[in-house]
Amino acid sequence: DRSLKIAPSILSANFAELGAECRAIEDQGCDWVHLDVMDGHFVPNITFGPPVVKALRPHVRTVMDVHLMIAPVDPYISAFADAGADVITVHAEAGPHLDRTLQAVRAAGCRTGVALNPATPASAIVHVLDRIDLVCVMTVNPGFGGQSFISAMLPKIAELRSMIGDRPIHIEVDGGITPETAPDAFAAGADVLVAGSAVFKGGTAAQPTVYGENIAAL
Numbered sequence: 001d002r003s004l005k006i007a008p009s010i011l012s013a014n015f016a017e018l019g020a021e022c023r024a025i026e027d028q029g030c031d032w033v034h035l036d037v038m039d040g041h042f043v044p045n046i047t048f049g050p051p052v053v054k055a056l057r058p059h060v061r062t063v064m065d066v067h068l069m070i071a072p073v074d075p076y077i078s079a080f081a082d083a084g085a086d087v088i089t090v091h092a093e094a095g096p097h098l099d100r101t102l103q104a105v106r107a108a109g110c111r112t113g114v115a116l117n118p119a120t121p122a123s124a125i126v127h128v129l130d131r132i133d134l135v136c137v138m139t140v141n142p143g144f145g146g147q148s149f150i151s152a153m154l155p156k157i158a159e160l161r162s163m164i165g166d167r168p169i170h171i172e173v174d175g176g177i178t179p180e181t182a183p184d185a186f187a188a189g190a191d192v193l194v195a196g197s198a199v200f201k202g203g204t205a206a207q208p209t210v211y212g213e214n215i216a217a218l
């Protein structure tokens with residue numbers, strides 16, 4: 001039984017109203033809240049860091065799913081854990097010692113995720129399967145919302161699903177998820193769908209029912 005979870009990415013929310021935006025998407029039925037941290041170095045964009053995650057913690061009742069697109073990542077793990085992250089996802093490409101990084105995330109009390117850029121094969125996680133709670137398949141090149149789904153990632157999702165076997169590891173997909181692409185991602189084996197533009201388009205925190213319709217469409 002694979003229950004589908006929707007994790008809106010607040011990258012597409014109104015950054016002047018982030019607390020209200022988090023409350024609105026939760027009121028409208030999302031499962032997790034996905035927070036994209038970018039450093040202008042690992043990816044060509046800059047978003048926010050631990051102080052913003054900490055400020056949002058009281059506004060998120062579900063799961064704070066923190067996606068770190070930063071390198072190096074090890075020096076910042078404890079800061080994101082202390083800020084209230086539930087899941088900390090690091091990139092397989094972000095450093096030379098993925099196993100050590102994952103041990104640090106667990107030691108900090110968080111669930112562990114590994115994200116794979118489109119060019120990184122599924123085999124990148126074969127040696128850390130016992131250290132992870134989630135694998136995030138990037139279905140765009142990370143850095144920006146609103147890009148197109150790379151359907152060449154579907155076989156990688158399927159490969160991960162069979163590699164995982166009966167381990168309790170989520171497969172998350174991130175990038176270009178819409179009502180058109182979500183069914184293929186789910187059919188291939190994903191169970192957590194991150195969606196930014198597809199959730200936030202057309203709504204505001206003051207007009208949140210649009211978010212509910214967008215989540216329902218996914």
Ligand code: DX5
Nearest residue numbers: 009142143145146176196197
């Ligand atoms: C991309 C981020 C995604 C992004 C998804 O670098 O990791 O979470 O916000 O945005 P959409 O759903 O608009 O592709």
Ligand code: ZN
Nearest residue numbers: 009036067174
């Ligand atoms: Zn993300």
